[in-house]
Amino acid sequence: MSPEPGSPGDERVAVVVSVAPEQVDDVLAASSGAGLEDAEPLSAIGVITGRIHPSRMAALHHLAGVQAVEVERRVQLPPPDAPVQ
Amino acid sequence: MAGTGRSGGTGPLRGRPLQYTGAYLVLLDDDAGAGLSALSDAAGVGGVEAVSDPGAAADVLEGGGSVLFEQIGVAVVTVEPDQRQALLRAGADAPNVLAVERERILHALGTPSAEYLRGYRDGVAAVVASSLGEVSGVAEPCTQAPDESLSTWGLQAVRALESGFTGAGVRGCVLDTGVDTAHPDLADRVVLTQSFIPGELEDGHGHGTHCVGTAFGPASPQTLPRYGVATGAEIYVGKVLSDAGSGGDRAILAGINWAITQGCRVISMSLGAPTQVGDTHSVVYEAVAQRALRQNTVIVAAAGNDSTRPVSTASVSHPANCPSILAVAALDDALAVAEFSNAGLNPEGGQIDIAAPGVDVYSAWPEPQSYLTISGTSMATPHVAGVVALLAEAHPEASAAELKDLLLGSARRLDLSSIDVGAGLVQAP
Numbered sequence A: 001m002s003p004e005p006g007s008p009g010d011e012r013v014a015v016v017v018s019v020a021p022e023q024v025d026d027v028l029a030a031s032s033g034a035g036l037e038d039a040e041p042l043s044a045i046g047v048i049t050g051r052i053h054p055s056r057m058a059a060l061h062h063l064a065g066v067q068a069v070e071v072e073r074r075v076q077l078p079p080p081d082a083p084v085q
Numbered sequence B: 001m002a003g004t005g006r007s008g009g010t011g012p013l014r015g016r017p018l019q020y021t022g023a024y025l026v027l028l029d030d031d032a033g034a035g036l037s038a039l040s041d042a043a044g045v046g047g048v049e050a051v052s053d054p055g056a057a058a059d060v061l062e063g064g065g066s067v068l069f070e071q072i073g074v075a076v077v078t079v080e081p082d083q084r085q086a087l088l089r090a091g092a093d094a095p096n097v098l099a100v101e102r103e104r105i106l107h108a109l110g111t112p113s114a115e116y117l118r119g120y121r122d123g124v125a126a127v128v129a130s131s132l133g134e135v136s137g138v139a140e141p142c143t144q145a146p147d148e149s150l151s152t153w154g155l156q157a158v159r160a161l162e163s164g165f166t167g168a169g170v171r172g173c174v175l176d177t178g179v180d181t182a183h184p185d186l187a188d189r190v191v192l193t194q195s196f197i198p199g200e201l202e203d204g205h206g207h208g209t210h211c212v213g214t215a216f217g218p219a220s221p222q223t224l225p226r227y228g229v230a231t232g233a234e235i236y237v238g239k240v241l242s243d244a245g246s247g248g249d250r251a252i253l254a255g256i257n258w259a260i261t262q263g264c265r266v267i268s269m270s271l272g273a274p275t276q277v278g279d280t281h282s283v284v285y286e287a288v289a290q291r292a293l294r295q296n297t298v299i300v301a302a303a304g305n306d307s308t309r310p311v312s313t314a315s316v317s318h319p320a321n322c323p324s325i326l327a328v329a330a331l332d333d334a335l336a337v338a339e340f341s342n343a344g345l346n347p348e349g350g351q352i353d354i355a356a357p358g359v360d361v362y363s364a365w366p367e368p369q370s371y372l373t374i375s376g377t378s379m380a381t382p383h384v385a386g387v388v389a390l391l392a393e394a395h396p397e398a399s400a401a402e403l404k405d406l407l408l409g410s411a412r413r414l415d416l417s418s419i420d421v422g423a424g425l426v427q428a429p
Helices: A021-034 A054-061 B032-043 B054-062 B081-093 B113-131 B153-157 B207-216 B249-261 B283-294 B377-394 B400-409
Strands: A013-019 A037-042 A047-052 A066-071 A074-076 B019-028 B048-051 B066-069 B074-078 B097-105 B171-176 B190-195 B234-239 B246-248 B266-269 B298-302 B326-331 B354-357 B361-364 B371-374
Touching: A013 A021, A013 A054, A013 B249, A013 B283, A021 A037, A021 A047, A021 A054, A037 B249, A047 A054, A047 B249, A054 A066, A066 B283, B019 B032, B019 B081, B032 B074, B032 B081, B032 B097, B048 B054, B081 B097, B153 B354, B171 B207, B171 B249, B171 B377, B207 B234, B207 B361, B207 B377, B234 B249, B246 B249, B249 B266, B249 B283, B266 B377, B283 B298, B283 B400, B298 B377, B298 B400, B326 B377, B354 B377, B361 B377, B377 B400
Parallel strands: B048 B066, B171 B234, B171 B266, B190 B234, B266 B298, B298 B326, B326 B354
Antiparallel strands: A013 A047, A013 A066, A037 A047, A074 B246, B019 B074, B019 B097, B066 B074, B361 B371
């Protein structure tokens, strides 16, 4: 059982996975076996998002239909009272 | 500078429909005397005073007289209505008269004579340029504070006011901190919202509401000036950034997926993460942007605000650095690059594609503040998104790739490096 997302023991990272659009369902079905958790398919754009332990990212990348696996980036806006946004 | 509005200036309303005085500009060849004789013979224009002192010229013109500026070979003549046709015929027929054009008003009515003189100096320049075939297409910097009493300087600069299109029937999406759905200017315009941030629905930051206002705000806001480009577009708003202004790729990509499934023709993303020179773009986002284009959706994103010009420039942010996402730089009201605006320092999509107004941009802000003036490539980006919506209405059969081409091809060239402004200043169709 994995720790709760974001808890101190949780080493998983959020990832975004590009897959061939016609293979989203196939990759989704196989992804949990490759270690991807909390998987969410975005069918229109051929993406699956989720969380995975870093040690298993290579295995996920090698699943048939997976084109790219990237660790999620974060964006941060300035506070509302900043003159440049 | 943050504030709640801007006072009106005294400068020209760039892009306002042309207005004319009752006088005419006559471009003469080197033999000005022969040209004036032709005007006298053909149209009964007489009493043209040769002047070199602008003050004297203003006095003559304000008294209903006509003047000749010998140095530039241009006469400004005042004629009675029944002389106008003859004057125009003289322009077409007389060999020493190269062109006749109505004098344009480029400044507000009732301005002092110095202003008036600058106006007809500009008019003269336009006659000379058109007569000699010198259509440069290069935007002239504006050296005066713009008059924003009726519309923002940004709308004037992108020529949104003259556009015959409003984005009617076009769905446009802003992915940001959400929108104030109770804002009186926007409440009736927002068709659908969707939050991808657990537990948050409305715009608790303000950034999203500002961007929605710029791209799609109404033609007649509760309080002037008008600040929205595509006033007739159907507004879709995805909340992909929290009220604290943060968000991750998963929420952003979910928002893009949602906007495409809703049939939005353009997605405006005033968000990004800094990059370094040498960084490559996201393979995932590039694939997503290509798939969006194939499904008729153009994605526009902010180039980022990490530069401190002239000391240093920073590279275009993620995800604007993807080849298939349009990266938008920010300009000020003199059409200079904003000091914070990132530059195209990386190959393979890391270039600036186009530039738009992004300094002192007035737009909507969540109630009770209602409005705010702020700066950033975040403010430039929705100007471009709004113009894409206008283009989508103007060219309903155009694919997303064709809309991109139309957008970039119609940009107004600037006398600036394409590293900083790409194709130039975005222009409404």
